[in-house]
Amino acid sequence: MALDRWIALIFLLICLVYGYTAFFTMDGQLPPFMQRNPVWPSTFPKVLSVLGVALSLAILLGWEKASQSDEPAEIDYRRLLDYNLGQALILIGLMIVYALVLRPIGFIAATSGFLILGPLVLGDRRWHLIIPIALVATICVWYLVQQVLGIFLRPWPMALAG
Numbered sequence: 001m002a003l004d005r006w007i008a009l010i011f012l013l014i015c016l017v018y019g020y021t022a023f024f025t026m027d028g029q030l031p032p033f034m035q036r037n038p039v040w041p042s043t044f045p046k047v048l049s050v051l052g053v054a055l056s057l058a059i060l061l062g063w064e065k066a067s068q069s070d071e072p073a074e075i076d077y078r079r080l081l082d083y084n085l086g087q088a089l090i091l092i093g094l095m096i097v098y099a100l101v102l103r104p105i106g107f108i109a110a111t112s113g114f115l116i117l118g119p120l121v122l123g124d125r126r127w128h129l130i131i132p133i134a135l136v137a138t139i140c141v142w143y144l145v146q147q148v149l150g151i152f153l154r155p156w157p158m159a160l161a162g
Helices: 003-025 043-061 077-082 085-105 107-122 127-148
Strands: none
Touching (some): 003 043, 085 107, 107 127
């Protein structure tokens, strides 16, 4: 079996466990006033698990290859080091750094930094596009989470908050 199908099988198992949790165990402790709501805390995990199962089954059954006319290149797991593994590892390290600095330097600085450095690691050098898009996306997400949803999200570093 090809590497993409093994990954899809692992993803299918993760989605099945996640779906079981979302469908059968998450809503048991809801208070009575929340049980009448049209959207429960488990609604989004249920949608994610169903979509994940559908996508992984599509890969396992080969449906994505039926729509392509030419023969796609398979991932050769024996030549895994020939791929851009360094970029992937640096990007994973950048994600870890983002998670670690999110609270100390605040959401806006951490997210903007991640969204600016991520494309640079992947080779994009269009500064005139990367910086404004990262800043606008960061501020829009912060506004939606903070103001619309009402979830506190520290925008600035802890030293500026007092």
